[in-house]
Amino acid sequence: MTEPAFPRVRPRRLRSTPALRRATAEARLHPAQLTLPLFVGEGLTAPKPISSMPGVVQHSLDSLRAEIARAAEAGIGGVMLFGIPEHKDAEGSGATDPDGILNIATRLAVVEAGDALVVQTDLCLDEFTDHGHCGVLDADGRVDNDASLERYRDMAVAQAEAGSQMLGLSAMMDGQVAAARDALDVAGRSDVALLAYTAKYASAFYGPFREAVQSSLQGDRRTYQLDPANRREGLRETLLDVEEGADIVMVKPAMSYLDVLADTAAASPVPVWAYQVSGEYAMIEAAAANGWIDRERAILESLVGLRRAGAEGLLTYWAIEVAGWLRGRPSASGVLPVGAY
Incomplete structure (x- = not known):
């Protein structure tokens, strides 16, 4: 009897064909896991790049309205x-004005989406304040946490009344989830879900979003967004939310x-999502435009990678495009995604 050839354990066997790679993939993407962020500008008569x-x-x-229709047709989870x-x-009075741009856009989106999408809205003041902070300021020019919570309470009810099915609490004020939940319950809107940006870091990768x-x-926002050096603090914020x-x-x-x-x-008893932010989008697009990386791959x-790390839902500016690939439509390179995709 001859000795078996070395090595006997060969992990490469499961990588040898596209079919095997698909069958043994640990992380998978589905269009329903994707949410598309959308910017709506007041007074625009045409899209502004x-x-x-x-x-x-x-x-x-x-x-x-047209983009909502595209998102619904693509089968993604929401906007x-x-x-x-x-x-x-x-x-930031425009945030609570029923005729403010976000609330008008929400009503339009709800009608266009029907039951095909979860219509979500950003609950934060930064787009609406002339100082650009996520809350209101005190007499010394500092962000006033508790006064900001009162504004969020009003925003939560206004967005719910406009038809938002999920409020994205992105301001990183202490107690913002409790304040919004209480305001919604008091208003009889306990049906509206809360998406807490629970670990939102003071990041350089938000740069393009500021233009958007x-x-x-x-x-900067370092007094309320998390320090990039801190890992445990992110988990603490999660458990509080x-x-x-x-x-x-x-x-x-x-x-x-x-x-x-x-x-x-690993610790959350509720679903966990991740936001692939503007800077991440811009870096990949810029590198691909220069021919340095394969864009689709x-x-x-x-x-x-985000799914592998534990994200069950993903906010990404590529949501519609990626959904098309996942449903078998060729990418720009003509290559269909394989393996884990």
Whole structure:
């Protein structure tokens, strides 16, 4: 009898064909896991390109309606709406105005989406304040946490009345989830879900987003967003938000915080999402435009990495395009995704 050849254990056997790779993939993508962020500009009559995010625009109400239809046809899970008003003030009054751009866009989106999409709205003041912060300021120019909560309570009810099915609490004020949950319950809107941006870091990767929402911010948000050096603090914020009534928790940004995402997924009793932010989008698009990386493979790899780390839902500006690939439509290169995709 001859001795068996060395090595006997050969992991490569399961990588040898596309079919085997698909059958043994540990992380998978599905269109329903994807949410598309959408920007809507007040007063626009046509889409306005965002230079730092090629392919992404500020929508007019008409183009928003068309994009909602595309999203529904693509089979993605939902859309997250951001409103950009023409006029801003210190209190961000446009955020609670029933006829403000975000609430108008929400009503339109709900009608267009029907039951095909979860219509979600960003609950934050930064797009609406002339100082660009996510809350109101005190007499010394500091963000007033508790006064901001009162504004969020009003925003929560206004967005719910406009038809939003899920409120994206993105401001990182202490107690924001409890404040919004209480306001909704008192208003008889306990049906509206809360998506807590539970571990939102003070990141350099938000740069293109500032252009997208025409941010007025001077300075930074380090007194309320998390320090990029802190891992445990992200988990602490998650547990607090769950205790306060969050229905879903989210880590933002995504790619540079995979450890925080994995920690959150391991500990959270509610679904965990991740936001693939503007800077991540812009980097991949820029590198691909220069021919330095394969665009389609990089996009898919970045999303699968987030799923592998524990994200059950993904906010990504590529949602519609990726959904098409997943449903068997060729990418620009003519290559269909294989393996884990």
